[in-house]
Amino acid sequence: MDGAVRILRRFVGSTILISIFLLVLNLITLGAWVFNGMNESPSPKSVTQSMMKHLHLNNGSITLDPEAEELLQQNKVWTMLLNEDGKVMWSYALPDELPRSYSLTDVAKFSRHYLMDYPVYVWEHEGGLAVIGYPKDSYVKYQFNYSVSWIQDIPFRSFILLVGNIALALLLSLFIGSRLIRSIAPLIRGIHALADKQSAHVEPKGVLSSLAASINHTSELLQQQNVALKARDEARSNWIAGISHDIRTPLSMVLGYASELEESDSLPSEQQQKAGIIRQQGEKLRSLIHDLNLVSMLEYEMQPLHIKPIRLSALARQAAADFMNNGLDERFSLELEFADEQLKVNGDEKLLLRAITNLVQNSVAHNAEGCRIKLQTQASSDREVCRLIVTDNGKGVSASVLPDLLELPYSSRRKHPVHNGHGLGLPMVARIAKAHQGQLILRSKIGQGLEVIIELPAADACT
Amino acid sequence: MDNLKHKKILIVDDELEIRTMIDGFLRKEGFTRIYHAANGQETMANLVTNKPDIAILDVMLPDSDGFALLSSIRQFSQIPVLFLSARGEDEDRLLGLGLGADDYMVKPFLPRELVLRLMIILRRVYAPPRHEPQPQFKLGTYTVDLEGSVVHSSSGEQSLTAKENTLLKKLYENRGRIVTSDALCQSVWGDDYYGYENTLMVHIRRIREKIEAAPSSPEHLLTVRGLGYKLMVKEA
Numbered sequence: 300m301d302g303a304v305r306i307l308r309r310f311v312g313s314t315i316l317i318s319i320f321l322l323v324l325n326l327i328t329l330g331a332w333v334f335n336g337m338n339e340s341p342s343p344k345s346v347t348q349s350m351m352k353h354l355h356l357n358n359g360s361i362t363l364d365p366e367a368e369e370l371l372q373q374n375k376v377w378t379m380l381l382n383e384d385g386k387v388m389w390s391y392a393l394p395d396e397l398p399r400s401y402s403l404t405d406v407a408k409f410s411r412h413y414l415m416d417y418p419v420y421v422w423e424h425e426g427g428l429a430v431i432g433y434p435k436d437s438y439v440k441y442q443f444n445y446s447v448s449w450i451q452d453i454p455f456r457s458f459i460l461l462v463g464n465i466a467l468a469l470l471l472s473l474f475i476g477s478r479l480i481r482s483i484a485p486l487i488r489g490i491h492a493l494a495d496k497q498s499a500h501v502e503p504k505g506v507l508s509s510l511a512a513s514i515n516h517t518s519e520l521l522q523q524q525n526v527a528l529k530a531r532d533e534a535r536s537n538w539i540a541g542i543s544h545d546i547r548t549p550l551s552m553v554l555g556y557a558s559e560l561e562e563s564d565s566l567p568s569e570q571q572q573k574a575g576i577i578r579q580q581g582e583k584l585r586s587l588i589h590d591l592n593l594v595s596m597l598e599y600e601m602q603p604l605h606i607k608p609i610r611l612s613a614l615a616r617q618a619a620a621d622f623m624n625n626g627l628d629e630r631f632s633l634e635l636e637f638a639d640e641q642l643k644v645n646g647d648e649k650l651l652l653r654a655i656t657n658l659v660q661n662s663v664a665h666n667a668e669g670c671r672i673k674l675q676t677q678a679s680s681d682r683e684v685c686r687l688i689v690t691d692n693g694k695g696v697s698a699s700v701l702p703d704l705l706e707l708p709y710s711s712r713r714k715h716p717v718h719n720g721h722g723l724g725l726p727m728v729a730r731i732a733k734a735h736q737g738q739l740i741l742r743s744k745i746g747q748g749l750e751v752i753i754e755l756p757a758a759d760a761c762t
Numbered sequence: 763m764d765n766l767k768h769k770k771i772l773i774v775d776d777e778l779e780i781r782t783m784i785d786g787f788l789r790k791e792g793f794t795r796i797y798h799a800a801n802g803q804e805t806m807a808n809l810v811t812n813k814p815d816i817a818i819l820d821v822m823l824p825d826s827d828g829f830a831l832l833s834s835i836r837q838f839s840q841i842p843v844l845f846l847s848a849r850g851e852d853e854d855r856l857l858g859l860g861l862g863a864d865d866y867m868v869k870p871f872l873p874r875e876l877v878l879r880l881m882i883i884l885r886r887v888y889a890p891p892r893h894e895p896q897p898q899f900k901l902g903t904y905t906v907d908l909e910g911s912v913v914h915s916s917s918g919e920q921s922l923t924a925k926e927n928t929l930l931k932k933l934y935e936n937r938g939r940i941v942t943s944d945a946l947c948q949s950v951w952g953d954d955y956y957g958y959e960n961t962l963m964v965h966i967r968r969i970r971e972k973i974e975a976a977p978s979s980p981e982h983l984l985t986v987r988g989l990g991y992k993l994m995v996k997e998a
Binding site: 540543544545547548550551552553554555556558559562578581585589592596603605610613616617619620623624634635640641649 | 780989
């Protein structure tokens with residue numbers, strides 16, 4: 300759900316930014332527009348003012364400059380000058396319907412509003428009261444009356460308005476965003492489930508139903524593929540298990556009769572020895588089948604593990620003791636070196652013992668002249684990983700061959716054929732390590748011996 | 763012991779050759795009353811008519827599998843059963859033993875092993891119960907008697923403590939072979955043995971004082987450096 304929260308945060312953030320941007324843009328546009336309307340040129344105020352400058356009173360007669368007259372004509376404006384008594388002293392283009400005399404009340408009325416529907420503007424002049432009239436329906440006059448406290452409140456009110464807008468945008472975006480998230484969340488869960496190789500089913504509804512449908516489809520496809528893959532792996536593993544099983548019965552008879560002949564006193568000793576060889580080879584075949592089966596089970600992840608905490612040093616000691624008890628040739632020496640007796644892993648004791656045995660056996664098999672073999676345990680510096688290291692000072696292998704050694708014999712990935720033994724030893728160890736969520740690392744150079752490291756995740760008790 | 767050879771044995775296997783071979787081994791060992799069955803049905807019939815004393819059971823049978831067969835046998839009979847199967851996985855082994863089989867052997871097998879295991883089962887089930895005495899063995903001039911927990915020597919008797927007795931028994935069972943200190947500790951202190959290594963050394967020293975002429979240069983109970991200990995017993 301982390302993803303959903305992040306999306307929501309982004310969404311709310313950008314919504315608020317957009318709202319603020321729109322608000323500011325609108326304010327600017329509105330302001331510019333109102334300002335333009337008020338100052339439409341030439342505004343009544345400017346016409347009135349410029350006319351006042353050009354209306355002269357000379358010895359009782361009134362003259363208007365020709366340029367002012369032109370201005371009046373351009374704006375289709377009439378004008379008149381009222382004296383103290385309300386009589387028209389002078390006029391220009393005064394419509395006939397208007398009276399030529401006005402009472403104080405008339406003046407008060409039209410100065411604020413209209414004179415017979417003509418929008419008029421008044422100005423004080425040295426000759427009396429100048430009145431300028433525009434044609435009917437050309438201007439609208441408004442009067443605004445506000446209390447002082449109201450005006451004083453404007454900054455505060457606009458601030459509240461701004462905050463309110465932002466809060467509203469926040470709430471709305473949260474509401475819309477969370478609804479969106481609610482419809483996306485199942486999809487996100489579905490996709491995460493797909494990534495974890497789990498089956499995902501998203502109820503297809505709402506605008507994203509097609510997306511949900513394709514997630515479901517993908518999940519189904521993946522499940523089918525998984526099932527097919529598992530079935531194929533199982534088939535392969537079963538095939539090998541089946542073959543091993545089928546070989547076991549005839550091999551039983553080979554081993555059985557061979558060992559009977561080997562012990563039979565009625566046979567000459569030479570024949571007894573030959574029967575003994577048949578038995579030994581049969582036993583070899585038996586262990587080969589067992590190994591083959593084990594490797595195939597590990598390869599296809601079908602080998603059941605009996606996990607318990609195991610101390611690596613005890614395991615290595617057991618392996619070393621087994622080798623020495625079974626008569627390790629004198630050309631080989633086994634050394635043990637434990638950094639920490641306490642190192643523990645969770646693992647299958649039998650398989651891990653088999654892994655160490657294989658590694659030592661490997662060193663023995665490839666160094667006929669003898670070598671020193673060392674078993675070591677180590678922990679990584681963060682103590683997350685335990686290492687079991689088997690090194691020898693034998694002839695080693697070239698670095699280019701190393702990756703090959705972990706591949707199964709005869710697999711297409713293996714470039715070089717198997718030299719010695721059945722070639723299952725190291726691949727088996729690699730697979731045992733993998734089955735324990737660990738890995739096998741090989742290090743070697745020609746003439747510098749071989750170092751094999753089994754890395755396993757440390758058990759919790761390790762630290 | 764001989765009357766064990768008179769016990770009736772039922773061999774269940776779908777392969778005639780295997781039955782013949784096992785039959786041959788058993789007859790050579792002195793068993794005479796041997797019956798064969800090739801499938802589950804014949805097995806059930808045989809159990810009723812011949813009342814065998816022990817059955818060697820294959821797991822893969824044409825009409826049923828051995829595990830199911832054992833379950834149905836157990837409904838009416840407590841006959842000891844030894845599984846002899848080509849299925850060698852641990853799971854099968856555990857399943858078979860879990861169902862109450864007395865032993866589980868994997869093909870291919872050595873005939874001697876089969877006979878030995880068969881005899882062990884027969885002895886356990888049919889021989890009159892008797893106390894299995896703890897072994898007694900000689901180490902040079904010393905005689906160790908695990909039954910009596912004493913060491914006899916020319917200079918007299920020295921008793922062994924319970925732990926010393928357990929350690930000597932473990933070492934004797936693996937005589938001539940290295941026993942790791944881990945295995946020794948485990949035999950005395952169980953699975954939570956970690957940390958007892960030094961105590962083990964103390965016990966080993968005490969044992970040496972009782973069985974060695976010169977405890978600091980032992981002849982019988984040898985230290986294998988870094989691994990464990992080894993008990994050298996010269997078989998008489």
